[in-house]
């Protein structure tokens with residue numbers, strides 16, 4: 001099994017790949033989005049990694065390019081079979097490939113399911129701090145956000161389902177869950193998920209579980225429970241979104257899918273897509289199949305490397321960044337949610353951008369202004385070290 005860092009003989013996660021000038025949203029949009037012209041800024045915001053994709057994925061894409069004819073993709077079922085095999089092997093979830101509905105991006109899928117099962121003015125539950133696109137999609141579709149703030153319990157984030165129950169109204173129709181959680185990195189336990197699924201049954205809600213980060217668990221023994229496993233009896237009201245994009249670093253290919261066991265719910269979702277949503281493109285299908293079929297040694301090496309980055313980050317924050325706090329253990333993802341409220345900065349992300357580090361501000365994730373930033377540590381360790389050193393140098397006088 002490969003090891004990480006400079007001892008990793010098979011995969012070189014230490015390699016710096018210059019992404020500026022490559023149409024990288026992460027690296028080439030900082031100035032446009034932040035308004036701060038900082039050509040040397042290190043991009044540590046949007047959730048893609050600075051690592052090359054697994055060799056199996058690159059080979060499959062190369063073969064497609066070398067074919068040089070990029071016609072319409074014939075879906076023979078091979079990519080869905082690779083996914084079904086992966087879900088069974090890795091997550092103990094047996095899916096019928098017919099349950100899988102390809103979707104060119106989970107963000108558009110979230111909008112589609114809202115259109116399929118709710119009407120304007122209906123309420124959609126989110127658990128802040130919440131992935132910012134959840135909020136944008138709800139508002140864009142003229143639904144209303146029902147916030148169910150996560151609470152810190154025993155050093156972990158937890159859902160306060162009693163508080164949520166008290167807020168529900170007859171217009172509450174859908175719950176958006178991020179499992180594991182972005183930005184907090186929490187892996188929900190089976191009992192937490194079962195309790196949420198039970199609440200959805202009790203109140204006739206559709207549970208939409210976005211599991212895009214589920215193959216990025218950092219603790220060796222950690223287990224991700226798909227809602228389809230913990231609440232199989234509730235399949236008529238659950239929908240799971242999955243994608244290879246975060247884990248295998250292919251988010252620009254727009255390959256994701258909805259897993260919808262219930263035929264009636266699936267029909268409603270598919271109807272919402274008809275004539276509106278384009279197919280996943282040929283490169284997305286090819287990469288997806290190679291990722292799930294051939295890339296496990298790479299994924300294991302990646303997790304080792306990310307674990308090392310997570311540990312480095314946690315130590316640095318503890319020892320070198322007074323006033324900055326990680327609120328909950330980072331159990332999954334390559335994202336860390338930093339509480340910077342004690343620094344007294346009005347706009348912390350702008351402050352750090354001026355110092356050459358591009359972070360995500362907490363406000364779109366529903367944090368109070370000046371309180372949080374999110375950092376992406378999916379990068380070579382030397383990049384992470386430099387970004388953190390810049391944050392240290394930018395520390396405001398206290």
Ligand SMILES: Cc1ncc(COP(=O)(O)O)c(C=O)c1O
Pocket residue numbers: 047104105106107108131178182210212213243245251254255256
């Ligand atoms: C929880 C979550 N869902 C969805 C997405 C985006 O998915 P897609 O690119 O498939 O629209 C992200 C990207 O950061 C994410 O973190």
